[in-house]
Amino acid sequence: MGDFGSDGSSSMSVVMYPWLAFGHMTAFLHLSNKLAEKGHEIVFLLPKKALDQVKPLNLYPNLITFHTISIPHVKGLPPGAETNSDVPFFLTHLLAVAMNQTRPEEETILRTNKPDLVFYDSADWIPEIARPVGAKTVCYNTVSAASIALTLVPAAEREIIDGKEMSAEELAKPPLGYPSSKVVLLAREAKTLSFVWRRHEGIGSFFDGKVTAMRNCDAIAIRTCRETEGKFCDYIESQYNRPVYLTGPVLPVDEPNKTSLEPRWADWLAKFKPGSVVFCAFGSQPVVDKIDQFQELCLGLEATGLPFLVAIKPPSGVSTVEEALTEGFQERVRGRGVVYGGWVQQPMILDHPSVGCFVSHCGFGSTWESLMSDCQMVLVPQHGEQILNARLMAEEMEVAVEVEREENGWFSRRSLEDAVKSVMGEGSEVGEKVRKNHDKWRCVLSDSGFADGYISKFEQNLTDLVKS
Ligand SMILES: O=c1ccn([C@@H]2O[C@H](COP(=O)(O)OP(=O)(O)O[C@H]3OC[C@@H](O)[C@H](O)[C@H]3O)[C@@H](O)[C@H]2O)c(=O)[nH]1
Numbered sequence: 001m002g003d004f005g006s007d008g009s010s011s012m013s014v015v016m017y018p019w020l021a022f023g024h025m026t027a028f029l030h031l032s033n034k035l036a037e038k039g040h041e042i043v044f045l046l047p048k049k050a051l052d053q054v055k056p057l058n059l060y061p062n063l064i065t066f067h068t069i070s071i072p073h074v075k076g077l078p079p080g081a082e083t084n085s086d087v088p089f090f091l092t093h094l095l096a097v098a099m100n101q102t103r104p105e106e107e108t109i110l111r112t113n114k115p116d117l118v119f120y121d122s123a124d125w126i127p128e129i130a131r132p133v134g135a136k137t138v139c140y141n142t143v144s145a146a147s148i149a150l151t152l153v154p155a156a157e158r159e160i161i162d163g164k165e166m167s168a169e170e171l172a173k174p175p176l177g178y179p180s181s182k183v184v185l186l187a188r189e190a191k192t193l194s195f196v197w198r199r200h201e202g203i204g205s206f207f208d209g210k211v212t213a214m215r216n217c218d219a220i221a222i223r224t225c226r227e228t229e230g231k232f233c234d235y236i237e238s239q240y241n242r243p244v245y246l247t248g249p250v251l252p253v254d255e256p257n258k259t260s261l262e263p264r265w266a267d268w269l270a271k272f273k274p275g276s277v278v279f280c281a282f283g284s285q286p287v288v289d290k291i292d293q294f295q296e297l298c299l300g301l302e303a304t305g306l307p308f309l310v311a312i313k314p315p316s317g318v319s320t321v322e323e324a325l326t327e328g329f330q331e332r333v334r335g336r337g338v339v340y341g342g343w344v345q346q347p348m349i350l351d352h353p354s355v356g357c358f359v360s361h362c363g364f365g366s367t368w369e370s371l372m373s374d375c376q377m378v379l380v381p382q383h384g385e386q387i388l389n390a391r392l393m394a395e396e397m398e399v400a401v402e403v404e405r406e407e408n409g410w411f412s413r414r415s416l417e418d419a420v421k422s423v424m425g426e427g428s429e430v431g432e433k434v435r436k437n438h439d440k441w442r443c444v445l446s447d448s449g450f451a452d453g454y455i456s457k458f459e460q461n462l463t464d465l466v467k468s
């Protein structure tokens with residue numbers, strides 16, 4: 001068991017193995033930084049391909065060591081696929097199969113390192129291999145407590161008859177005792193949840209995996225805070241009868257010697273008035289897969305008349321974002337609008353004085369980053385979990401505006417234009433309301449001591465767990 005307690009040192013040794021998606025790896029690494037700041041040692045497991053992108057986020061290279069894992073090829077996956085970004089959504093279960101095949105390598109790592117704690121979210125077999133080496137396990141959830149409470153608790157179990165798809169109404173039904181009437185899905189939105197209970201050969205369903213992961217761990221951890229999601233956390237605790245530890249937002253702090261924003265974006269943004277640019281980003285995975293919706297998004301931003309920067313993966317069927325743009329678009333917006341298919345430094349862009357509005361897909365990482373920023377927020381969630389994050393921000397906290405959708409679930413360029421104008425337009429009542437509420441929340445969340453208080457309590461929880 002590391003040197004925890006044995007020589008009076010309170011340093012813990014931790015192994016982290018997050019789900020193979022950048023949103024998850026990034027969130028696990030931010031938490032690793034917080035634990036390393038307190039002197040704990042972390043071995044961080046990740047696929048080779050992710051290393052270059054994740055490495056710069058390591059603020060404690062002396063305490064956080066990366067260990068690359070070979071992700072085997074599984075029939076049906078694109079050649080060389082190692083992360084969720086390489087895999088279309090409907091093949092995600094095959095990436096989970098590939099991750100399961102890394103179990104022997106993990107076993108060797110745990111036997112060699114003998115950690116005090118192992119953090120994981122997806123690899124539900126971690127408790128089975130951690131227990132024999134005396135390690136305690138923490139199932140760390142980087143998504144909202146609301147999205148777990150709605151679908152991934154024992155009470156949300158559904159009976160699937162002969163593999164028949166459930167109706168949208170059935171999918172939308174919250175489990176007994178679910179604590180909110182606002183953070184819910186409409187029937188048509190709940191269709192995106194059908195993957196949760198769908199069974200796949202060899203690995204069962206996403207629901208089975210998550211419930212096993214949370215049932216078998218020693219403690220459940222969630223990247224959230226009581227102030228925003230207390231009632232959902234209490235519900236999860238009562239469902240699993242496991243302690244639920246909260247880490248708070250876990251965002252990277254500004255380091256005095258941090259790298260600066262790439263000059264291409266810093267120079268471009270500097271051309272515009274303070275608070276005038278609309279920044280739009282949709283996370284690390286290709287989420288807008290329909291080319292028409294991709295085009296509506298770009299055309300809607302054009303129609304606002306405001307300067308804009310979009311960082312987004314290309315939709316299905318094309319390999320670059322440029323190919324997906326409508327004819328004449330680039331010429332019309334030249335000088336005030338950019339659509340970029342690569343990786344940008346999102347937190348730094350949100351921090352830039354010229355940026356005044358963030359159009360987001362509501363990934364939970366982006367949700368925290370936008371709450372901490374002083375940008376107005378427009379929400380364009382793409383699937384179940386992101387829609388719930390959007391409801392939390394728009395309906396419960398009233399800090400953002402969600403784009404309106406038609407009956408078929410699609411948004412139009414007009415509805416996006418309206419949503420952006422409603423938060424950016426001078427004298428807009430809605431804009432004033434969300435700005436005021438957002439300011440209040442930002443004050444609470446960014447108060448010195450708020451995030452640190454969560455991390456200190458979390459560290460104490462871990463210490464007690466390891467000693468127990
Ligand atoms: O170009 C980019 C894109 C993204 N990012 C960063 O990457 C992270 C993306 O994480 P998000 O959680 O917002 O979104 P992702 O879509 O990547 O995550 C995934 O896991 C978390 C879930 O809540 C999301 O629904 C799921 O899609 C953010 O920290 C963001 O700042 C960049 O720095 N640059």
Ligand SMILES: [O-]c1cc(O)cc2[o+]c(-c3ccc(O)cc3)c(O[C@@H]3O[C@H](CO)[C@@H](O)[C@H](O)[C@H]3O)cc12
Nearest residue numbers: 021084092121140141142143147148150151384385
């Ligand atoms: O779409 C989702 C709807 C919902 O109600 C809950 C979740 O939960 C999670 C989740 C992820 C990690 C955890 O530790 C707990 C819960 C979801 O994860 C996303 O699933 C996608 C499909 O497998 C995957 O592509 C993405 O990387 C995950 O973030 C989704 C929902």
